[in-house]
Amino acid sequence: MRQYLEFEKPVAELEAKIEELRRMTTAPGELNIADEVAKLSVKADAQLKAIYAKLSPWQKTQVARHAERPKAEGVISALIENFTPLAGDRAFADDAAIIGGMGRFRGQAVMVIGTEKGTDTESRLKHNFGMAKPEGYRKARRLMELAGRFNLPILTFVDTSGAFPGIEAEARGQAEAIARGIEACLDAPVPLVATIIGEGGSGGAIALAAGNAVLMYEHAVYSVISPEGCASILWRDAAQAATAAEAMRITAQDLRKLGLIDEIVPEPVGGAHRDPEAALAVLGDAVEKALTPLLEQTPEALKARRREKFLAMGKVGL
Template sequence: MTYLEFEKPLADLEGKAEELRAVARKGEGVDLEKEAAALDRKAADMLRDLYRNLDPWRKTLVARHPDRPHCTDYVDALFSEWTPLAGDRGFADDHAVMGGLARFRDQPVVVIGHEKGNDTRSRIHRNFGMARPEGYRKAIRLMEMADRFGLPVITLVDTPGAYPGKGAEERGQSEAIARCTEKCLQIGVPLVSVIIGEGGSGGAVAFATADRVAMLEHSIYSVISPEGCASILWKDAEKMREAAEALKLTAQDLKKLGVIDCIITEPVGGAQRDRDEAIAEVGREIATLLDGLKGAKPAELIRARRQKFLDMGSKGLAA
């Protein structure tokens, strides 16, 4: 288990409990289980207290936790007959974006998501989940396919943002993001998006301009990272805590503002503490959201989706 900075007291408690059990395993007739169990209870109480009222910066840290389930984990657990599709038919395949055909609870769907990778090699291969133009153009191709064959689209968002490299800009990064966002508004099939970790900048919006947008309880969704915002506003990236507060990037704030539709509860201590339960909860929510869109005609879906985003600012302004 990887502990975050604010979890150090918890790490000490859980470490001591494990040390006691290790001593008990080595020594004959030594029974330290009661002491270890007492430490476990104390650690469980501390975990609940830590996660009961996380501030926006701590939520940002949790959303970035390396042990949180990634897109590949959700695909493996929730979907059957997964058939990955590659390439944008124009330049290359972007490994930061995975997509393909699958079945979700026996229903054919198209799945698109960001993948960050889970170790040094895979993170470099996946470019840390930062898509280049060909990634967004691959997503466009898959959404067009879904529209052609009447398949619902499920997107899983987890990205710090679009890749800011020179090559990406030369190949039309901003145009690709805009086209992908536009395509989300044009398809006549149900489109459900889940923010499973970081929802950063236009790179996230390009996948999350959906009929229904859900966020995991400790995920974030923002136009810019707290560090980037602090660098621009205060010329000091160390003011990221103030920036995180001002950006209103938590699921709870965004639900109040009407930017997202629902919040998916995470296990105590975050999705990284009980990956299987977190993934199962996401699956249940996706099923509920798709059921709510079942039977809607293509023209109705397109009209309602466009109106949803046109109206989005008015709720926040009224508040």
């Protein structure tokens, strides 16, 4: 059964009515159910388009967190052939919050890395809700270095509220692991295409997203801190999250204007969770479009342009 967000209630009511009518049978001379269903379907589609045409940053955050939204494992399953997962950081443990391995993307051998939130209670616990620990970022770094040695382009798919904030993660060097992850992105001698598919939270996201090309789903969000965290710091009230989301400019549209991402990947009307297959097909085309010209560049050019790109962010004229 489809899960509806709070602002989708008008659509939920219409679609519930449609389902109710579809289960009914009619006698001769009674209401033509097919015609009524068609009318309500048109009305529901129009309502959905109207709602999604003017989503607020906070509403986009809710869409980005939708439980049915495509996750990294789903993206890899749909876009990567012959995927061979690789595990462990060769120092402490394997962190299931970050998945990665080798495979083929539309005929091109690649290294794939993603943050995985999970799709149900069991898998969310297994993947720690996509919040990686130091061993996760060290695993990602290991895979990036491996990709460099074997000349494999790197594709990353980011969906995390942030790095795991627990004491044990700090004790094992969380900040250093994230910094080294960013360093690995910048030093990779191969093309790196990063995509924010849901939430891109803080350093936990940029450790995998400092790429030559940074793509972002239309209703994804990317920020230095969650809206709730920002609200708790500035107003000491997490209920101000909507205000914080507006101020932080966390949407793909704002970030594209600011030059912090390169392309916005369109989603089906109603979000990627309404039609994951179509959403993933469009994502595959966008990744291929971003990757193809990068394959022609030398390792030196890839690294230099990647560093220049990120060092230029935030600069203002004096």
